[in-house]
Amino acid sequence: MALNASFVSPTADAKVAHRIAHLDANGILSTVLNRLNGWNIALTIFLMLVAYDQFKYIWNKGSIAGPTWKAPFIGPFLESVNPKFSRYYEKWTSAPLSCVSVFHKFVVLGSSRDIARKILNSPSYLQPCVVDAAFKLLRPENWVFLDGKAHVDYRKGLNGLFTRHALEQYLPGQEEVYNTYFQRFVKLSQEQNKGEPMPFMHEFRELMCAVSCRTFVGHYCSEEAIKKIADDFYLITAAMELVNFPIILPFTKSWYGKKAADMVLEEFSRCAAKSKVRMAAGGEKECILDFWVSSMIESEAYRKKVASGVEVDPSEKPANFIRDFSDFEIAMTLLTFLFASQDATSSATTWLFQIMADRPEFLDQVREENIAARNGDIYAPLSLDAIEKLPWTRAVVKEVLRYRPPVIMVPYKAKKDFPISESYTVPKGSMVIPVTWLALHDGEAYPNPDSFVPERWLTGDADKQTKNWLVFGTGPHYCLGQTFAQANLMLMIGKASMMLDWKHKVTDLSEEIKVFATIFPMDDCLLTFTDRTT
Numbered sequence: 222m223a224l225n226a227s228f229v230s231p232t233a234d235a236k237v238a239h240r241i242a243h244l245d246a247n248g249i250l251s252t253v254l255n256r257l258n259g260w261n262i263a264l265t266i267f268l269m270l271v272a273y274d275q276f277k278y279i280w281n282k283g284s285i286a287g288p289t290w291k292a293p294f295i296g297p298f299l300e301s302v303n304p305k306f307s308r309y310y311e312k313w314t315s316a317p318l319s320c321v322s323v324f325h326k327f328v329v330l331g332s333s334r335d336i337a338r339k340i341l342n343s344p345s346y347l348q349p350c351v352v353d354a355a356f357k358l359l360r361p362e363n364w365v366f367l368d369g370k371a372h373v374d375y376r377k378g379l380n381g382l383f384t385r386h387a388l389e390q391y392l393p394g395q396e397e398v399y400n401t402y403f404q405r406f407v408k409l410s411q412e413q414n415k416g417e418p419m420p421f422m423h424e425f426r427e428l429m430c431a432v433s434c435r436t437f438v439g440h441y442c443s444e445e446a447i448k449k450i451a452d453d454f455y456l457i458t459a460a461m462e463l464v465n466f467p468i469i470l471p472f473t474k475s476w477y478g479k480k481a482a483d484m485v486l487e488e489f490s491r492c493a494a495k496s497k498v499r500m501a502a503g504g505e506k507e508c509i510l511d512f513w514v515s516s517m518i519e520s521e522a523y524r525k526k527v528a529s530g531v532e533v534d535p536s537e538k539p540a541n542f543i544r545d546f547s548d549f550e551i552a553m554t555l556l557t558f559l560f561a562s563q564d565a566t567s568s569a570t571t572w573l574f575q576i577m578a579d580r581p582e583f584l585d586q587v588r589e590e591n592i593a594a595r596n597g598d599i600y601a602p603l604s605l606d607a608i609e610k611l612p613w614t615r616a617v618v619k620e621v622l623r624y625r626p627p628v629i630m631v632p633y634k635a636k637k638d639f640p641i642s643e644s645y646t647v648p649k650g651s652m653v654i655p656v657t658w659l660a661l662h663d664g665e666a667y668p669n670p671d672s673f674v675p676e677r678w679l680t681g682d683a684d685k686q687t688k689n690w691l692v693f694g695t696g697p698h699y700c701l702g703q704t705f706a707q708a709n710l711m712l713m714i715g716k717a718s719m720m721l722d723w724k725h726k727v728t729d730l731s732e733e734i735k736v737f738a739t740i741f742p743m744d745d746c747l748l749t750f751t752d753r754t755t
C-alpha cells in the first residue's frame with residue numbers, strides 16, 4: 222500500500238483541491254476532445270460498423286444454417302473469388318436453407334427441390350437479380366431486368382424467335398459451323414499437337430460461341446468478329462461471377478468485362494442494321510435476327526394499313542405483332558441470349574465430349590442411330606423432329622444435363638420480405654439462390670443419381686420427374702432457349718459421332734468439378750480428335 226495513503230477526503234488534500242478548483246466543464250470537454258484525435262474517431266467508427274455488420278448478419282440469419290460469425294464486412298469474399306465445388310456442396314447439404322453474407326449482401330441458399338421450386342415460382346416476392354456488374358455490362362435498360370407484366374410482355378415478343386418453325390431454319394447454319402469446327406479440332410489435334418491430348422474446354426467455348434452467333438446473327442458477323450467475341454467472352458463471364466468487386470475499377474475483372482460487352486454490343490448493332498436492309502429487300506430468313514426484323518417489318522406494314530383507314534381483316538394481324546426496336550435495343554437482347562447460352566452450352570458440350578469418350582458403348586449407339594436416320598449419308602440434314610426423336614442421342618444429352626447440370630444456382634433478389642418457410646422469412650433486399658443440383662441428384666427421382674445412366678431416359682421414368690427437372694429453371698423466367706439448346710446439343714453430338722473419333726486422357730481431375738459461372742472438368746478436358754470420314 223502506498224505510504225501516503227490516508228483516510229481523509231481527497232478534496233482535503235491540498236494538491237487535489239487545487240486541480241479540482243481549476244476544472245470546469247469546458248476543460249473536461251477539451252481534454253476529451255484532445256485525446257479523441259482523428260485515429261481514435263476512425264477506430265471508434267470502424268468498431269461500431271463492425272459491430273453493426275455482425276449484428277445485422279446474425280439478425281438476418283435467424284434460425285437458418287450458416288456461419289455463426291462473419292469475417293468483418295467481406296465475409297467469405299476471398300474464398301468466393303476461387304469457388305470450390307466441394308465447399309458449395311457442403312453448404313447445400315448442410316440444410317435446405319442456409320445463408321452467408323458477403324460485403325453488404327445477405328445471401329440465402331435454397332437447396333432442396335421444393336424450396337428451389339418455391340423460389341423460382343414466387344415472382345411477386347422475387348425477381349432475377351444477376352450480379353451488380355450485370356447492370357453495367359448488359360445495361361440497366363436491358364429487358365432481362367424487367368419484372369412482372371413488363372417482363373411477360375417483352376418475353377411474348379421474343380417467343381416468335383424460338384418457335385419450332387424458326388428453330389428449323391437455324392439448323393443449316395449450325396450444321397455449317399459444326400462441319401468447320403470439327404475439321405479444325407482434327408487439325409489442332411493432329412497437326413498442331415502431333416496427336417497428343419490437349420485441353421479442349423476453350424475450343425468448345427469457341428465452338429459454342431460460333432454456333433450461337435450463327436444462330437443469333439447469321440452471316441452478318443464475320444468469322445474474325447466471332448473469334449474475337451469468343452476469345453473475349455470469358456472476360457464477361459469472369460466479370461459476372463457471383464462474387465466480384467462491386468464497383469468497376471480500371472484493370473479489374475469488371476472493367477475488362479465491360480469493355481468486352483461494349484464490343485459485342487457494337488458488333489450486334491451493326492448486324493441488326495444489316496439485317497434491316499436485307500429483310501427490307503425480301504431476303505430469306507436465316508437467323509434469329511432475321512426473324513425479329515421481319516416481324517417488325519410485318520407489324521409496321523399492318524399498323525400502316527390500319528392507320529390508312531382501309532378495312533383490315535383481323536386475320537392479317539401478324540402472329541408476332543411487335544413494335545419497332547432500335548439496332549441497339551436488338552443488340553442488347555441478343556447479348557442476353559449470348560450471355561444466357563454461352564457458358565451453359567459450353568459446359569454441357571465439354572462434359573458431353575468427355576463422357577462419351579469415357580463410355581464408348583453409348584457413343585456407338587448414338588453413332589449407329591444417326592447414320593441410320595440419314596440412310597448412311599452422314600452429311601444429310603435432319604429435321605428438328607427427327608433429331609429430337611433419336612432415342613440414344615436424346616438420352617445421353619438429357620443425362621449429361623442431369624448428371625452435370627450447367628446452371629447450379631440462379632440468383633434472385635427479394636423485392637419484399639419473403640416467407641420462404643413456416644419458420645423463416647427472407648429479409649427484403651437479400652439475394653435468394655435456388656440450387657438445382659440436389660433436385661437433379663435426388664435418388665428417389667433418379668435412382669443411382671451419381672452415376673451416368675442414359676437408360677433411365679429410355680426405359681426408366683426419368684421423363685416423368687418433371688418436378689426435379691430444374692436444368693432450365695421453372696416459373697416465369699424458365700429458359701427461353703431450352704428447346705433450342707437441347708436440340709442443338711443433340712445435333713452436335715450426333716454429327717460428331719459420325720465425323721470424328723476422339724480419345725480422352727483421364728486424369729485425377731477429370732471428374733473433379735471446376736466452377737466458372739457454370740461447371741467444367743477441373744483438367745479442362747484433355748482430348749485427341751481424329752477424322753472418321755477419310
Ligand code: HEM
Pocket residue numbers: 341349365376557558559561562565566569626627628631691692693694695696697698699700701702703705706
Ligand atoms: C444447356 C444450356 C442451357 C441451360 C442449362 C440453361 C439454363 C437456364 C436457366 C437455369 C435459366 C434461369 C431460369 C429461371 O430463372 O427459372 C435460364 C434462363 C434463360 N435462358 Fe437458358 N439455358 C441454356 C441455354 C440457353 C440458350 C441457348 C439460350 C438462347 C437464347 C438461353 C436463353 C435464356 C434466357 C433468355 C433466359 C432468361 C429468361 C427470362 O428471364 O425470362 N438459354 N436458362
